[in-house]
Amino acid sequence: MILPRWLWAPCAFLLSVLLGLATSSILLLVVHQPVLQTYNAIFYGALGSWDALQSSLVFAEPIAFTGLAAAVAFRARVWNIGGEGQMVMGAFGAGLIALNTSMPYPFMLAAVVVCGVIWGAIWGFIPAALKVWLGVNEVLSSLMLNYVAIFWLDSLLYGPWRQPGGGWPFSAYFPDAARLPAIGSELDVGVVIAPVIALGLGALFRFTCWGFEISVVGNSHQAARYASISVSRITIMVMLLSGGIAAMAGIQQVCGSAGRLYVLVPGYGYLGILVSWLAGHNPLAVLLMAVFYGILLQGGTALQIAQIDPALVRIIQAAIILFALAGLTLASRYRPRPRSSTVDRA
Amino acid sequence: MNTTILINILAGSVVAATPLLIAALGELVVERSGVLNLGIEGIMLIGALTAVAATLATGTVIVGVFSAIAAGALLGLLFSLLTVTIRADHVVAGLTLVLLGDGISSFSGHGLVAKEVPQSLHAVPIPVLSDVPFLGPIFFDQNLLVYFSYIMVAAIWYFLYRTRPGLALRAAGENPSAVDVAGWNVFRIRHLAVIFGASMAGLAGAFLSIAYLNSWAEGMTAGRGWVALALVIFAGWHPVKLLGGAFLFGFAYILIAESQVLGGIFYYVSTYIMQMFPYLMAIAMLAAIGRRAMRRRIGAPAALALPYAREER
Numbered sequence: 001m002i003l004p005r006w007l008w009a010p011c012a013f014l015l016s017v018l019l020g021l022a023t024s025s026i027l028l029l030v031v032h033q034p035v036l037q038t039y040n041a042i043f044y045g046a047l048g049s050w051d052a053l054q055s056s057l058v059f060a061e062p063i064a065f066t067g068l069a070a071a072v073a074f075r076a077r078v079w080n081i082g083g084e085g086q087m088v089m090g091a092f093g094a095g096l097i098a099l100n101t102s103m104p105y106p107f108m109l110a111a112v113v114v115c116g117v118i119w120g121a122i123w124g125f126i127p128a129a130l131k132v133w134l135g136v137n138e139v140l141s142s143l144m145l146n147y148v149a150i151f152w153l154d155s156l157l158y159g160p161w162r163q164p165g166g167g168w169p170f171s172a173y174f175p176d177a178a179r180l181p182a183i184g185s186e187l188d189v190g191v192v193i194a195p196v197i198a199l200g201l202g203a204l205f206r207f208t209c210w211g212f213e214i215s216v217v218g219n220s221h222q223a224a225r226y227a228s229i230s231v232s233r234i235t236i237m238v239m240l241l242s243g244g245i246a247a248m249a250g251i252q253q254v255c256g257s258a259g260r261l262y263v264l265v266p267g268y269g270y271l272g273i274l275v276s277w278l279a280g281h282n283p284l285a286v287l288l289m290a291v292f293y294g295i296l297l298q299g300g301t302a303l304q305i306a307q308i309d310p311a312l313v314r315i316i317q318a319a320i321i322l323f324a325l326a327g328l329t330l331a332s333r334y335r336p337r338p339r340s341s342t343v344d345r346a
Numbered sequence: 347m348n349t350t351i352l353i354n355i356l357a358g359s360v361v362a363a364t365p366l367l368i369a370a371l372g373e374l375v376v377e378r379s380g381v382l383n384l385g386i387e388g389i390m391l392i393g394a395l396t397a398v399a400a401t402l403a404t405g406t407v408i409v410g411v412f413s414a415i416a417a418g419a420l421l422g423l424l425f426s427l428l429t430v431t432i433r434a435d436h437v438v439a440g441l442t443l444v445l446l447g448d449g450i451s452s453f454s455g456h457g458l459v460a461k462e463v464p465q466s467l468h469a470v471p472i473p474v475l476s477d478v479p480f481l482g483p484i485f486f487d488q489n490l491l492v493y494f495s496y497i498m499v500a501a502i503w504y505f506l507y508r509t510r511p512g513l514a515l516r517a518a519g520e521n522p523s524a525v526d527v528a529g530w531n532v533f534r535i536r537h538l539a540v541i542f543g544a545s546m547a548g549l550a551g552a553f554l555s556i557a558y559l560n561s562w563a564e565g566m567t568a569g570r571g572w573v574a575l576a577l578v579i580f581a582g583w584h585p586v587k588l589l590g591g592a593f594l595f596g597f598a599y600i601l602i603a604e605s606q607v608l609g610g611i612f613y614y615v616s617t618y619i620m621q622m623f624p625y626l627m628a629i630a631m632l633a634a635i636g637r638r639a640m641r642r643r644i645g646a647p648a649a650l651a652l653p654y655a656r657e658e659r
Contacts, residue, residue: 148625152618158616159616309453315449326434329434
């Protein structure tokens with residue numbers, strides 16, 4: 001083959017994006033929307049200037065965290081669909097400390113982050129425990145817990161935690177000591193933390209025993225048992241880690257530029273799953289895909305400013321994802337095999 | 347609590363249960379054929395929107411219902427092309443379908459939000475049965491789609507357990523190579539099953555928007571598609587056992603809707619906490635079933651969510 005093995009997936013993805021754009025152009029024409037103006041607005045609004053790029057990264061940040069969270073679980077083939085709920089519980093945990101205690105700066109922030117991560121991990125632990133001990137399908141239990149988490153935060157924001165005197169479902173502002181340091185006008189330090197976590201996960205998967213065990217469990221439970229790797233232990237550890245990382249998405253949203261609890265924008269948890277899959281559960285590729293998605297989302301905002309229906313971006317996204325799903329599946333099947341046969345891409 | 351209120355609540359539960367039952371019946375057939383369609387939530391949203399749009403455009407509810415079924419079938423075709431033909435991962439394809447349905451329905455539904463459907467499905471009491479005391483008004487004074495869901499339970503049971511194609515479909519979910527060797531076309535079985543299941547999900551969405559809530563709202567399915575998926579597991583992949591689970595969840599939804607009216611302890615519980623209830627109930631039931639399933643080794647079709655390829659036979 002002319003194309004080296006490792007280039008198959010990226011090329012398939014690029015081709016899929018192009019096909020997706022072509023298809024959405026046709027769709028846009030069908031619904032009588034200006035095609036070039038739409039793409040133009042998305043491009044300049046999301047990449048055209050430093051400010052625009054920064055706004056794109058603001059969208060990319062939580063997706064990077066939920067994407068990394070999904071990658072950890074999916075590598076072990078544990079289907080954690082609960083990134084959304086773990087993110088919300090992360091925000092809740094952060095608020096729990098930030099709104100109820102006061103400490104000097106570094107301790108306060110540390111306590112806020114740790115508490116958020118613990119709550120996210122708890123929300124990851126529940127479906128893991130249900131799966132390991134009661135055989136409950138983790139797709140459904142983690143998903144149901146998303147709704148529980150969202151309603152729980154709602155009940156607080158419309159109830160005891162609502163800012164005194166305010167009509168909107170916002171909490172009071174967090175003290176400055178509980179805020180993440182800012183980078184630039186809109187970004188916070190999370191934009192650095194996400195790559196650090198990605199590198200850490202990359203090293204974990206590649207160089208550690210534990211990362212190897214995760215891959216074995218992900219490829220075959222039977223092989224794992226023969227190698228006396230406990231599938232239950234890996235499932236629980238992977239879900240704790242995944243929940244904790246997903247929680248960072250929530251912590252970053254409330255302790256970043258918002259600085260208070262609010263009803264989080266829904267969907268980042270689910271986007272993380274897609275992003276992770278598109279990236280082949282490779283942590284560094286997850287970052288790239290998160291940025292790609294951030295650009296699309298910021299493109300939606302840009303459309304609104306250009307007075308074009310922002311939901312058009314969703315159609316473009318959908319078209320791209322469908323082609324990428326088909327394209328990456330086919331690419332992994334028909335790419336040249338190495339000597340030893342490998343298991344098909346999940 | 348007097349009997350009239352009780353009858354009203356139980357009759358309401360039957361109505362609230364119907365979309366769950368219809369969607370779950372469809373998914374049951376899909377899963378029995380070996381395909382896992384997690385995209386029900388998205389298909390229901392598109393079905394709900396299509397039904398409202400078509401009903402408002404033509405003024406006829408029947409057109410709305412059939413458009414929703416057609417929209418569901420189309421999404422089903424898309425899903426089966428991805429999972430059966432291209433053999434993409436079922437879980438990822440399903441989630442994509444949810445995002446797709448959510449995105450498209452909220453995009454196309456802007457102009458329709460809060461527009462009431464003029465003439466929605468109304469109750470058609472069945473002559474003799476509806477006069478049965480207590481049970482009559484609960485089960486037999488409902489709209490036609492509710493009756494349709496009863497019939498479908500029986501029809502799907504009959505199809506799966508008493509016909510040869512039904513046997514082939516069940517076998518395709520357990521051991522597709524054997525079905526292939528026996529001369530049945532596994533791909534065709536799975537394509538048709540997925541399209542059928544997605545049409546049912548579209549219909550379930552239509553029921554929500556034109557027979558239950560009477561208008562379109564963004565994200566109006568509110569997790570019902572996922573609850574339907576859980577119901578299939580509770581029922582142990584058996585159509586008749588779906589009835590009980592669906593009615594139980596219908597009852598839960600009605601309790602939430604009526605909690606303020608009911609008074610008593612419900613008055614003091616925040617509505618947000620109440621709204622968690624169906625999901626917590628679903629998890630609790632999955633846990634209860636899970637334990638039993640582990641003991642008795644009953645459960646999912648053996649080839650569920652495994653793409654079938656002839657060359658790997």
